Structure formats: structure tokens, C-alpha cells
Amino acid sequence: MRLLPSRGTDHARRATGVETTRVAVLVASKDGASTIGATVASAVGQADVFVVSDGSRDRTGAVARAAGAHVIELTENVGKPAAIHHALTTLRLAERYDAIAILDDDTTIAPNFIRKAVERFREGVAIVVGRTMTRWPHENRWNVWLGSRAYAYWRYQATLRRGQSALGVMNCISGSNSVFRSSVLAQIAIEQTPYIVDDTYWTLETHRRKLGRIVYAPDAHAWVCDPLTLRDWYRQNLRWIWGMYQGIAGHHVGRRVTRFDVASVLLMLDWCAYVFGMPIAIGLALWLGWFSLHLVLFYAIGYAAWTLLAAIATKKWRLAAMLPAIAVIDVIYRVVFVHALVKTIREPRVTSCRWVSPVRY
Amino acid sequence: MSGSGELPFTGSIFTLPLLVIGMTLTLAGWVVRRLAREDA
Numbered sequence: 001m002r003l004l005p006s007r008g009t010d011h012a013r014r015a016t017g018v019e020t021t022r023v024a025v026l027v028a029s030k031d032g033a034s035t036i037g038a039t040v041a042s043a044v045g046q047a048d049v050f051v052v053s054d055g056s057r058d059r060t061g062a063v064a065r066a067a068g069a070h071v072i073e074l075t076e077n078v079g080k081p082a083a084i085h086h087a088l089t090t091l092r093l094a095e096r097y098d099a100i101a102i103l104d105d106d107t108t109i110a111p112n113f114i115r116k117a118v119e120r121f122r123e124g125v126a127i128v129v130g131r132t133m134t135r136w137p138h139e140n141r142w143n144v145w146l147g148s149r150a151y152a153y154w155r156y157q158a159t160l161r162r163g164q165s166a167l168g169v170m171n172c173i174s175g176s177n178s179v180f181r182s183s184v185l186a187q188i189a190i191e192q193t194p195y196i197v198d199d200t201y202w203t204l205e206t207h208r209r210k211l212g213r214i215v216y217a218p219d220a221h222a223w224v225c226d227p228l229t230l231r232d233w234y235r236q237n238l239r240w241i242w243g244m245y246q247g248i249a250g251h252h253v254g255r256r257v258t259r260f261d262v263a264s265v266l267l268m269l270d271w272c273a274y275v276f277g278m279p280i281a282i283g284l285a286l287w288l289g290w291f292s293l294h295l296v297l298f299y300a301i302g303y304a305a306w307t308l309l310a311a312i313a314t315k316k317w318r319l320a321a322m323l324p325a326i327a328v329i330d331v332i333y334r335v336v337f338v339h340a341l342v343k344t345i346r347e348p349r350v351t352s353c354r355w356v357s358p359v360r361y
Numbered sequence: 362m363s364g365s366g367e368l369p370f371t372g373s374i375f376t377l378p379l380l381v382i383g384m385t386l387t388l389a390g391w392v393v394r395r396l397a398r399e400d401a
Contacts, residue, residue, distance in 0.1 A: 132367060152369035158387040160372040163379030166386060172368045218390065240368050269375040306371075 021118050023047040024097040028083035032105035033058040035360045039105055040067035046114040054083040079354040081198040085191045094186035104176035106225040106360050116220035117179040126184040126212025130177035130220040131157055144325035145233045149226040151319055151326055154310045165216035169263035175199035177222035184211045194250055194349045197243025204251040207260050225360050232358035239355060241340035249348050275334045303327045
């Protein structure tokens with residue numbers, strides 16, 4: 001397998017297991033001292049690891065350095081895309097490495113993550129997206145927000161994401177664990193993205209500029225910290241969907257006749273059906289006076305079947321017990337879709353891509 | 362930084378072809394892994 005001519009140390013080359021591919025891991029972190037050590041430790045045996053401490057006020061830089069990373073410490077908080085851009089330009093990473101994995105500072109990757117991702121870098125592939133899983137420690141085993149996210153990740157990646165990957169129409173990458181062809185990242189990683197979610201901008205630029213395919217690597221596993229409370233969960237989802245809507249508006253998604261645009265329009269129709277389908281069905285049933293068990297059963301059986309499947313596939317049996325909570329959270333998710341639309345109308349672009357991370361654990 | 366965009370939306374009727382392709386690939390991958398494990 002060959003991405004580009006290789007240059008640099010033997011360490012990264014050996015560690016990837018793919019002789020001609022040189023991989024760097026790049027992490028931007030603000031006040032991530034509590035998690036960055038584990039992130040670096042999970043990656044340092046697989047590639048050269050670089051951490052940009054983005055104006056941190058804690059010991060992020062020291063902890064990352066102790067774990068084996070090369071560290072850049074910025075004195076001011078500039079936001080993730082600016083921090084990534086700074087590292088790329090000052091360290092000339094795109095020139096020195098064939099592929100660059102970007103991880104979040106609370107992501108840990110499997111020991112074979114880089115090798116599994118690099119195996120997917122066939123001709124014409126621009127970005128390889130790893131499989132995201134919820135870090136679900138024992139002390140939080142009955143946290144319904146983690147349960148709901150674990151369920152959503154599994155269902156989304158086993159169905160929609162895999163189908164999108166097969167047809168080359170992925171509308172979303174995992175900013176927490178994706179691997180970029182260096183030459184592509186150098187073109188899309190601008191200093192300030194106009195959207196609150198930087199990887200939405202990167203995804204859409206890759207499609208629009210025809211820089212290559214985006215593919216999903218289900219065997220490249222990564223674990224992320226997800227929100228533990230309603231407040232954090234709501235804020236994170238709101239930011240994600242707001243960023244996606246900003247991208248749709250800013251990149252005029254759905255206004256061209258390409259496979260990606262057609263698939264995106266169908267996805268947007270799905271969002272409408274998802275958000276409005278349930279209230280319309282309930283309203284009609286109440287109005288027409290035939291509110292019956294059938295409607296409840298329709299949704300209940302659907303939720304139960306998918307949750308049970310997720311419990312079996314992930315071997316997390318408590319997911320089945322969380323079925324009522326997962327169904328309720330799914331209703332709240334619809335509210336977030338509407339809220340994000342209002343937010344996008346009011347703020348279609350941002351001048352700075354900064355946010356407060358959910359509580360780490 | 363924590364919490365890069367993921368948007369775990371699961372799709373429904375309008376993306377049914379994608380869902381079917383996705384589920385088929387997932388199932389096929391699972392079967393292949395099982396067979397490989399048995400061969401080993």
C-alpha cells in the first residue's frame with residue numbers, strides 16, 4: 001500500500017505496519033490535562049504524536065509531553081481549527097507525513113487503529129473515518145445520556161454511515177478520530193472555519209473540491225467521552241446540528257446534481273420526517289379521534305427492536321433496560337433539530353470556532 | 362478538544378437504500394469475522 005513517497009523517521013513507518021506510509025497524530029487540546037495523557041498513550045506506539053495546547057491554563061502540555069508527545073504551547077486560546085492550522089504550518093506536518101490522524105483530547109484509540117485506517121487508504125481516498133464508540137466506565141454504567149449515545153453511535157454507524165461510505169456520500173466525519181491524506185488536509189484545514197463545527201467544513205470542502213472519497217473504517221476503533229448530563233448533551237448536539245446546517249447553507253448543499261447532493265437532500269427529507277412525523281401522527285390521531293394503541297405500538301416496537309439489536313451487537317445488555325430513556329431522549333433530539341435551525345437562521349456563520357467541552361471523565 | 366461533530370442521526374424512509382446497503386455490509390462483515398475466527 002502506498003500513499004505518497006515516504007520521508008522521516010523509521011519509528012512511524014514501523015509502527016503503522018505499512019512500510020511506505022508515514023502517519024502523524026495531531027491533537028488540539030484546551031485544558032485537557034485530565035484526559036490528554038491517555039489519548040497520547042493510546043497513540044504513541046503507532047505514530048508520531050503532536051499536541052497543540054490551545055491556551056490551556058492547566059498542565060495539558062506537561063502531561064502530553066510526559067506521555068510521549070511533541071508539544072506546542074499556545075499562550076492564547078485560538079480554537080481548534082486555528083490550533084490545528086498552526087501545528088500543520090509551523091511543524092510542516094503535511095510535508096513530513098503521508099497521513100495525519102486528528103484526534104480529540106479525550107479520545108483513545110485501539111492499538112491497531114492507525115494500521116486499520118491506513119489499510120483503507122486506497123487510490124482516491126482522502127479521509128478515513130474511524131468507528132466512534134462511547135467510553136462507558138463502570139461508575140457511569142446507568143447514565144442514560146451515555147446509553148443513548150452508545151445506542152445512537154452503533155445504529156448510525158452500522159446503517160447510515162456504512163451505506164454512505166459505500167456510495168461515497170458521507171456528509172459527516174468524526175472530528176474525534178479521522179485520518180486525512182496529508183495533501184488533502186493541507187488544502188482544507190484553514191485557520192478559521194466559517195462553521196462552528198470545523199470538520200463539517202472539511203467534509204464539505206473535500207466533496208466540493210473533489211479531493212477524494214471519504215470512507216468509513218469500522219475496524220478502526222476509537223472511544224470518546226460523551227456528555228453525562230442533559231445540559232451538556234443538549235449543548236453538544238445543538239452545536240453539531242447547527243454546524244451541519246451552517247454547512248448546508250454555506251456550501252449550497254442540495255443545489256447541484258451530484259450523487260452527494262442527491263443523497264444529502266434525501267437525508268434532509270429524513271430529518272423532516274423524523275422531526276415532524278411523530279407530532280403529526282399524534283396530532284392527526286387525536287384530531288380524528290382514533291388515537292389508539294396502534295400508534296404507540298408503531299413507535300414502541302421500532303425503538304424496542306433497534307435497542308435490542310444494539311444491545312446484542314455491542315454486548316451492552318443494559319441498553320435494553322434503558323429503552324424508555326432512549327425513546328424519551330430521542331424525542332428531545334427532535335427539539336434540538338428545530339432549535340438548531342433557528343440558531344442557523346440567526347447565525348449562519350461564525351468568526352471563531354471555539355466552544356466549551358463537556359465534562360471529561 | 363472534546364466533542365467534535367458526529368451527528369449520530371440514524372436515518373429512515375428517504376435513506377432506506379443507504380440503510381439497506383449499510384446493514385447488509387455490517388451483517389456481511391460480522392459473518393466474515395465469525396468465519397475467520399472459526400478457521401483460525
